[in-house]
Amino acid sequence: MAMIGILGGMGPLATVDFMDKIVRLTHANSDQEHLPLLVANLPHIEDRSSAIIDGGADPLPALLDGIDLLNRNGVGLIAIPCNSAHHWYGPMRARSKAPVLHIAQTCVAAVPRAARRVALLATGGALVSGFYQQALADLDIEPVLPDESMQLRVAACIREVKAGKLDAAGARLEDVLIALASQGVGTALMACTEIPLAARHIASPPLILIDSSLELARATVKYACERGWNRPA
Template identity: 30%
Template sequence: MSLILGVLGGMGPAATLDFLGKLQAYTPAQRDQDHIRVLMDLNPQVPDRNAPSPGAGAGAGDVLAEMAGGLAGGGAEVLAMPCNTAHAHADLIVRASGLPLIDMIGGAAKAAADTGAHRVGVLGTKGALKLYREYLAARGLGLVTLGGERQEAFMALLYRIKGGDLSSRARSEMAGMAGELVAAGAEALIAGCTEAPLVLSSDDVQVPFLDAGDLLARRCVDICLEFEPPPPI
């Protein structure tokens, strides 16, 4: 028997489906019954975590807390959320559900430290970058980010990807931004937005490439199959 995984998804839907595909691929299974049971709330109606106006997006925490409580009520025993920015509401999610949440940001920061890098580039929203700055600093690592206008260009590209643009142009633009971080001194690169790996892979990056969603999927498998204990509440 494995632990039942509850997934807070829909931020965005394509990234969530990509995460579920990785979860399935990494599960050592010979038959249907060997796979992890997953309870999913794929809710694209969660308020925009990246809304620029003051106070906008503040309702995201309340919606995520409600989703987490629903998953707990449905039988989930541990939670995962394939959205970096939404981890700003991690404490609220844990309090509302009474369940452990597998930390996506912490897992990626640890993986970055394990590469031996001292400066880590992150492609992510402003909210996600704030979280990564804190987690990386706790490990003695520096954060490398895009400049103001280039960060805005990243956000524009992010919303295009959310709208279904997986074109060669989108791939080229994302690879270019990754290259800018490496040129600025990044010794490892974290895809700190779950849309980024939809158009970016390790083949596009000349330093160790860490997909936070991929790392989360791997850790979900290890925890749900009880190869490692769930995180504390």
Template identity: 30%
Template sequence: MNNKVIGIIGGMGPEATADLYMKIIKATDARKDQDHFRVIIDSNAKIPDRTEAILGIGESPVNALVETGKNLEMLGVDVGCIPCITSHYFIDKIQSKLSFPILNALEEVKKYISLCYPDVEKIGVLATSGTIKTGLFEKYLTNTDIIYPSAETQDEMVMKAIYGANGIKSGNTEGEPLDLLKRASNELINKGAELLIAGCTELRLVLRDYHVNVPLIDPMEVLAKAITK
């Protein structure tokens, strides 16, 4: 039972990687230790910043992502995943260099929404500026209206909550980051969003279902359930 080996190309960020591992544990149908999957994690926090690369102000992370995947490949993983939505912009390039399949979190979110929320027409997305620029959500969530925060809210609330001096990347998961994300969420809801997607893995370290009054989808939770089937 549960004999496949799962690999996590991690470190983006370290806490989001640990959070995905916990989600995989919780999603596994297990009654004893031996019922769980073998999970191999390379938490490579040295991978260049994905948002900076997409915005053209930083080094490409592809080589480092492939190198990290190769480490997992040598250890015999059967399927892999990446706990970073922004990194999915590079997923085809990464996949082309690896022998094991990488489960695409955005593909799984598309399936999940089609199954559980088939009538939703407007989806609010909280994500990094890099992810927004790529159009990743428009690519996968077709036939829906994707709503993003205003430019000011994106910079002063979402990105500040993630990258600010008191942000999530600095280890803060309460206080200012939560307040900023709740305000950004309410803006999307006021614009007509019927559900929200936490389109950056760090966001769910802070923002919970009970903080908003519409469904809040965690792509990593969806991914964890899919990879443990």
């Protein structure tokens, strides 16, 4: 039986949200028409941003252990609902026996064609890594990075989601979106899978928000359904 492998736990709430999106995006009339998922929810993987920015503990060994776990169980595709972890996309893809979707590629593909400047809302580690900036540049789109004050609020938003403080996270995020809108930015990528959870607590976001978790889920469902993984044998 072909299964989708999810390398998650970074963080757990974002992983559950990603799974929920896969279920909701799958056109099914019964349990048997849903997609099989094997989820490695591994919250003890070392902090990705700390490793990228400050030389903190290296998460790659634990990430590769997660890939190995999914390999042993014969998954046919791997999705990783953590943006910062894609700093190590190359070695993870090399270790995997199955294709591994790239969250930035799926997210940037959803940017409106008319957009020429797009804000990046992400962890400091993902911004330093630069893979989103490169993906946007490949489409001739200018990435707009938050200034230091905004980035502190984005980081606080992400921490509050991880701590389950969603209302407070939404307030932090709304402040950032208002500031970006005042600069003439019309579109922002929620390039951290915690941020969409905060965005749900904003009544009327002033920007077009593109959800990296949702776009990864769409690509995952498309891949699996095209191969009939949603149809009973």
